[in-house]
Amino acid sequence: MQGTLRGRDLLQPRSLADALKMLRNEGPLVPLAGCTDLYVSLNFGTLKATRFLDLWNLDALRGIELRGGALRIGALTTYTEIRRSATIRRRLPMLAAAAREIGGVQIQNRGTIGGNVANASPAGDTLPVLLAADAVVVLRSAAGVRRVPMTSFYTGYRQSVATPEELIVAFEIPPVRGRQWFRKVGTRAAQAIAKIVVAGVQDREPRLAMGSVGPVPLRLWQTERALGSGASLAEAQQTLQREIAPIDDLRSTAEYRRQVAANLVAQFWNSRSGTTPGR
Amino acid sequence: MRLTVNRRTVVVKAHPLTRLLDVLREECGLTGTKEGCGEGECGACTVLIDGQPVNSCLVPVAHARGTRITTIEGLAGSHPLQRAFVEQGGAQCGICTPGMIMAAAALGPHPTLEEIRTGLAGNLCRCTGYTAIYRSIQRASRR
Numbered sequence: 154m155q156g157t158l159r160g161r162d163l164l165q166p167r168s169l170a171d172a173l174k175m176l177r178n179e180g181p182l183v184p185l186a187g188c189t190d191l192y193v194s195l196n197f198g199t200l201k202a203t204r205f206l207d208l209w210n211l212d213a214l215r216g217i218e219l220r221g222g223a224l225r226i227g228a229l230t231t232y233t234e235i236r237r238s239a240t241i242r243r244r245l246p247m248l249a250a251a252a253r254e255i256g257g258v259q260i261q262n263r264g265t266i267g268g269n270v271a272n273a274s275p276a277g278d279t280l281p282v283l284l285a286a287d288a289v290v291v292l293r294s295a296a297g298v299r300r301v302p303m304t305s306f307y308t309g310y311r312q313s314v315a316t317p318e319e320l321i322v323a324f325e326i327p328p329v330r331g332r333q334w335f336r337k338v339g340t341r342a343a344q345a346i347a348k349i350v351v352a353g354v355q356d357r358e359p360r361l362a363m364g365s366v367g368p369v370p371l372r373l374w375q376t377e378r379a380l381g382s383g384a385s386l387a388e389a390q391q392t393l394q395r396e397i398a399p400i401d402d403l404r405s406t407a408e409y410r411r412q413v414a415a416n417l418v419a420q421f422w423n424s425r426s427g428t429t430p431g432r
Numbered sequence: 433m434r435l436t437v438n439r440r441t442v443v444v445k446a447h448p449l450t451r452l453l454d455v456l457r458e459e460c461g462l463t464g465t466k467e468g469c470g471e472g473e474c475g476a477c478t479v480l481i482d483g484q485p486v487n488s489c490l491v492p493v494a495h496a497r498g499t500r501i502t503t504i505e506g507l508a509g510s511h512p513l514q515r516a517f518v519e520q521g522g523a524q525c526g527i528c529t530p531g532m533i534m535a536a537a538a539l540g541p542h543p544t545l546e547e548i549r550t551g552l553a554g555n556l557c558r559c560t561g562y563t564a565i566y567r568s569i570q571r572a573s574r575r
Contacts, residue, residue: 154451154470155470163448163449163492165494188490188492188495189472189487189490192489192491195449196470196489197471207494207495209495256472256554257555258535258551259472259475259478259485259486262484262485262486263486263490342553343550343553344553344556
């Protein structure tokens with residue numbers, strides 16, 4: 154390991170209440186759980202944080218359940234748990250599809266959906282799914298609970314509305330009508346980080362969200378409105394080009410991403426290959 | 433901190449944020465587990481925690497407390513997978529081999545080729561010996 158552990162502390166709360174108190178009284182703390190993102194920067198010596206809050210054993214943050222018609226997914230739920238869940242496969246198949254393509258089995262066994270959202274990479278694979286599904290992020294602090302729509306959660310590159318005293322504890326997802334669709338474009342199905350990732354719901358009012366085409370994952374409000382109001386595919390693709398702002402980086406180029414994003418909108422709109430959720 | 437490694441209890445002194453990989457290799461002397469990329473891409477450091485494959489380079493040792501850890505040494509050299517890898521040429525340079533075998537050990541008893549490919553998608557072989565690796569796993573599953 155290139156990074157050092159000297160001077161670093163791990164606080165280990167016994168309960169969620171305990172964790173929230175530590176965040177309030179002993180912060181700033183960086184929460185950690187599956188460590189599949191955090192340990193990459195720790196290993197390479199680029200992680201500046203020195204004090205960490207261990208969430209891994211807080212079982213109150215795990216689990217998938219239906220509550221009052223909404224699907225509730227605990228923040229510590231792993232990708233393996235998501236892909237194996239009959240409830241998710243029935244209610245939110247595009248999330249199961251995303252979980253299947255994240256890393257390999259080893260990453261899926263540790264990586265969590267809450268970590269994917271908290272890490273806030275514009276390339277995060279579950280983020281377009283949560284955006285297209287109109288998910289709500291449940292945040293808790295020692296002061297209470299608040300619910301923020303995923304579509305207004307991110308405020309800028311790796312920035313969100315969550316305060317340092319708040320933890321992401323769960324996601325609530327209302328029933329999704331229509332055919333769900335997920336597609337990740339990368340160099341390889343496993344392990345590769347997305348060049349572009351997209352999730353969509355085909356309904357009378359279609360919903361579409363994309364990652365790796367801007368500083369934050371984007372809900373494509375204008376493009377989906379164009380598709381839903383009967384505009385031609387070409388018009389919708391032009392709208393898309395105004396709505397996204399891809400860049401050149403180590404994984405791809407802006408030009409490639411613009412072309413692929415347009416192709417993906419066509420594929421989403423023309424294909425019948427997605428999954429319609431069951432009741 | 434007490435750990436259960438290959439069915440034995442061991443006491444380690446490491447900082448709770450130490451990578452499980454380093455504790456296994458340096459404190460437990462179990463050097464069968466290899467470090468490849470150190471960032472969860474290659475799977476060379478795969479061990480089982482409660483039967484599930486994980487990248488030990490991404491697991492703080494604090495998270496292994498209270499679990500059952502299995503490393504390549506836990507298969508004792510006589511596991512059907514180990515014998516099949518030898519017989520079928522499943523190992524070339526050998527660095528990826530312990531991780532490949534641990535990931536394969538977590539597959540069900542008779543995996544299909546597709547299940548093998550998916551189950552080992554997180555394990556990279558720089559010698560590109562995948563065909564012989566898949567053959568070894570299929571052969572072992574027939575035993």
